[in-house]
Amino acid sequence: MYSINLWINEERYDKLNQVGLANVAKDVLAGMKVLKLQCTKEQKDRILQFYPMAKFDSATTRSIELLPAEAKDKMFNLVIKKGNLDIIEEFFESIS
Amino acid sequence: MRYGGHGGREIVDRVIASPSEAKDSIKGLKQIAITGRIARECINIAYGFFTPLEGFMGRADVEAVCKKMTLVNGILWPIPIVFDISKEEINEKGIKKGDTVLLVYQDKALATLEVEQIFSYDKTKIAQSVLGTTDAKHPGVRILHEMGDKFIGGKVTLVNTPRFNPPFDKFWYTPKEMRERFAERGWQRIVAHQTRNVPHSGHEWLMKGAWFSANGELPVEKLQTGILVSCIIGPKRVGDYIDEAIVLGHQVLHEARYFRDDIHMVSIALWDMRYAGPKEAIFHAILRENLGCTHHMFGRDHAGVGTYYDPYDAHRIFDQIPEASLNIKPIRILEWWYCPICGEVTYSGLCGHSQEKQAFSGTMIRSMIQDKVKPTKLIFRPEVFDNLMKCTNEYGFGSPFCTEEYLSKRQPIFELPIL
Numbered sequence: 001m002y003s004i005n006l007w008i009n010e011e012r013y014d015k016l017n018q019v020g021l022a023n024v025a026k027d028v029l030a031g032m033k034v035l036k037l038q039c040t041k042e043q044k045d046r047i048l049q050f051y052p053m054a055k056f057d058s059a060t061t062r063s064i065e066l067l068p069a070e071a072k073d074k075m076f077n078l079v080i081k082k083g084n085l086d087i088i089e090e091f092f093e094s095i096s
Numbered sequence: 097m098r099y100g101g102h103g104g105r106e107i108v109d110r111v112i113a114s115p116s117e118a119k120d121s122i123k124g125l126k127q128i129a130i131t132g133r134i135a136r137e138c139i140n141i142a143y144g145f146f147t148p149l150e151g152f153m154g155r156a157d158v159e160a161v162c163k164k165m166t167l168v169n170g171i172l173w174p175i176p177i178v179f180d181i182s183k184e185e186i187n188e189k190g191i192k193k194g195d196t197v198l199l200v201y202q203d204k205a206l207a208t209l210e211v212e213q214i215f216s217y218d219k220t221k222i223a224q225s226v227l228g229t230t231d232a233k234h235p236g237v238r239i240l241h242e243m244g245d246k247f248i249g250g251k252v253t254l255v256n257t258p259r260f261n262p263p264f265d266k267f268w269y270t271p272k273e274m275r276e277r278f279a280e281r282g283w284q285r286i287v288a289h290q291t292r293n294v295p296h297s298g299h300e301w302l303m304k305g306a307w308f309s310a311n312g313e314l315p316v317e318k319l320q321t322g323i324l325v326s327c328i329i330g331p332k333r334v335g336d337y338i339d340e341a342i343v344l345g346h347q348v349l350h351e352a353r354y355f356r357d358d359i360h361m362v363s364i365a366l367w368d369m370r371y372a373g374p375k376e377a378i379f380h381a382i383l384r385e386n387l388g389c390t391h392h393m394f395g396r397d398h399a400g401v402g403t404y405y406d407p408y409d410a411h412r413i414f415d416q417i418p419e420a421s422l423n424i425k426p427i428r429i430l431e432w433w434y435c436p437i438c439g440e441v442t443y444s445g446l447c448g449h450s451q452e453k454q455a456f457s458g459t460m461i462r463s464m465i466q467d468k469v470k471p472t473k474l475i476f477r478p479e480v481f482d483n484l485m486k487c488t489n490e491y492g493f494g495s496p497f498c499t500e501e502y503l504s505k506r507q508p509i510f511e512l513p514i515l
Contacts, residue, residue, distance in 0.1 A: 005463065006467075007463070007464045007467050007469040007471075008469075009469050009470055009471060009472060010472060011470075012469070027436070027454075028454065028460065029434055029454045029455075029456070029457070029460060029475055030297075030434040030436075030441070030454060030472050030474035030475045031472040031474060032464065032471055032472050032475055065463065066466065069466065069467045069468040069469075072467050
């Protein structure tokens, strides 16, 4: 599996809390948390094709980096709307 | 006011301030177009940032720097400052010893160079002795490889005064002006913080810790110790923070009163980093000694790159030089980290929760900024973040980090008037 890291500050944490997902975010630095969205190889390749400026960091984090902030905002909003982390297909629908 | 600089020498001042006198001095001179690095170094030499250097080094000085880390006269100096040129240009323009040539930057006259010596020097030897490596991937080695195959040694005189564009104009001080500012503020001790970063809380605490060290036994009712933030302005690469955000980000720290206005000051210094690790640490100390600083903080991996140096090599090198060779004291600092047990940003030399620590990672913070997610207050001051976003729109063409667009379209840091 491959991941996309969504940064969670206090404001986003409150929203996650409201949909019962607060405990899924992992604390990494001084209250700043990260939410890891998982995707398959096929989904990863589609994302990289759609956002050519993004890169897959195969050496360290095995996550997709340098996605535009707007794309990540959209992903976060889908997580809140759906109430779970399985949102990659919905994300593709929203951008196609 | 006395302007004593490095090596016990008076601060070098080789600037012709009068435009008419400058115009007369350059009449009929052969011209050499120079790179940004050489232009920045001419400015540094002429205003005394590189005191006691009065010009670009000759062969004997380069040799002494490489072999003994001193100038020929025995004054501590770790990095050769050389004027490079191609053999072809020397021949084509008929440049010879005894000439004075006009150095032209972006089609404008900048300085004159008295040709005292034309020489060659093995650049691989410089790389090995100064950078400790000849690996072409090292950015300092790359700078050397990009240089022409000949060097000209000789005195430099600035004939045209650079005009700094906003927002940099508010932060540019020559060594003499800087000392006047320090005197106005009544600072007896000044601790320099060298930076190429938008400050996060780890940097802020680095400065605060260094201030405590520098202030030492001085009375505290009326503070006489200041922090000089010295932002390095030089060539940028895609992905670096934009210069405007760095300088203004530090300024915001005292505007938002995370530092008192009377103990914190932001400035810029022109320098093309060689990433020479320990030797560059010595160089930074000399640069700030010439600015009038009494202390210089050195954190983990100062001026390092990749894995070429141990993270604390830049601390240890100060044990290898005679104390009297520098008139500025190094303040050696370990890491500041966030401790979830202590619930605060704390110092690794004090906090025992090393297993639970959460280290400040520049990469992690950059990733948050890239996502435009405002980090928590403990990591990044909200005012600094807001300023970063403002700079993104105002100067960064929509990005807080350098992009190809920023690098090609940005307003230059300084410009030269037509003489």
